[in-house]
Amino acid sequence: MYGVWEYIEVLGDTVSNLEGRVRKAQANVKLLDGILATWVQKPIFERRDGKKDTLLSLEDKAERLKKVYSCMERDGAKVQAMVEENKLLLKVPASSRHWDRYLLFLDHMITRGLVDSVSRSLFYLLDNCESRSNQFPLLEARLELQDMHLIIRPSPEELQALAEEIVSDILHVSTFIPRLATHVHATYLPDLQKDEEVVGLKETLLERFQVAANRTAEHRDQFLQHQALWKDRRRDILDKFLTSGDNNTQPSLSQFKQQIDLYEALYTELEGIETTVVFDKWFRLDVRPFKHSLLENTKKWARMYKQHLISQVTER
CATH class of the missing domain: 1.10.357 (Tetracycline Repressor; domain 2)
Known part of the structure; x- marks a missing residue:
């Protein structure tokens, strides 16, 4: 037991x-x-x-x-x-x-x-x-x-x-x-x-x-249409323009004004570029660096023609 x-x-x-x-x-x-x-x-x-x-x-x-x-x-x-x-x-x-x-x-x-x-x-x-x-x-x-x-x-x-x-x-x-x-x-x-x-x-x-x-x-x-603004050599374009008058002479004052007005109008147009673009609500593209460079380049083109006219006046 x-x-x-x-x-x-x-x-x-x-x-x-x-x-x-x-x-x-x-x-x-x-x-x-x-x-x-x-x-x-x-x-x-x-x-x-x-x-x-x-x-x-x-x-x-x-x-x-x-x-x-x-x-x-x-x-x-x-x-x-x-x-x-x-x-x-x-x-x-x-x-x-x-x-x-x-x-x-x-x-x-x-x-x-x-x-x-x-x-x-x-x-x-x-x-x-x-x-x-x-x-x-x-x-x-x-x-x-x-x-x-x-x-x-x-x-x-x-x-x-x-x-x-x-x-x-x-x-x-x-x-x-x-x-x-x-x-x-x-x-x-x-x-x-x-x-x-x-x-x-x-x-x-x-x-x-x-x-x-x-x-x-x-x-x-879409901005590549403006690539001449940052790719073209301004000095070369100016030299070519300066011989575009009759018999390869310097263009008239009105022709200078036409070029200046063209770039100033383009500057105004480019100022309207959106600085920020959002795709599908979640991906943001900051356009500000490019827009700033683009506007600066556009101003330089208009300034180039203006400075040439000013230099001509001061040299006389």
Whole structure:
């Protein structure tokens, strides 16, 4: 009789011990759920100072990514430690198909968490480049003259490259979490790259950036009709003009006035150029640098003819 009670006590202790280990393993999985929940709390890239009317904060891009990647690396270490602890708690034998299935279960959880995390960041960007009435610009480029060339900073090509880079940076978070089901892929990145939700968000975002790039290029190209103002050599044009009179003589005063009036009228027309243009409510083009240079060049052309007349008077 004593042996039976002793056996019952031992059995009870064994069951209690098993129950405690199972509960601890289940608690660890709940902790994993908690870790996954933190991945969707904030997008990786946001507007400056978290305000709705500021531009996307990219000045601190490297620092921001370093911080996010470090957090993911720490979370990856926590996940790895949790899995190892559960393996000990559940006393998994060296080779167990049940353990492989358990790892696959956890692997699916992490994959879903990473998909949600990446989608959160991509959707934030998409939501902030929606063409709606209450939208504020998310990104900005500048139109300016540099070394006789009319350029956009960033250029349409650089803007598209920026979009690709941002998407790549967002997806890269998946490489910091150790893969549990290593027989599938070495990292979680391939799963995210082919996930329908992620692919859809990525393609839509890249398409919007491409549209914005094209529209800024089109806006730039309309000003090429005035490129003579900044490309032509004024001295050469003046020399040619000075021999445009009858029998290659100097033009008349009225012809000088005609040239001066032409550039002054053009100056007045160019003053009407919009200094800021917003495409699809979210991409802003700052035209002020170019407009300033264009007006300065136009004034120089009118001044050239005026100064020639003045110099003629003073030399007499």
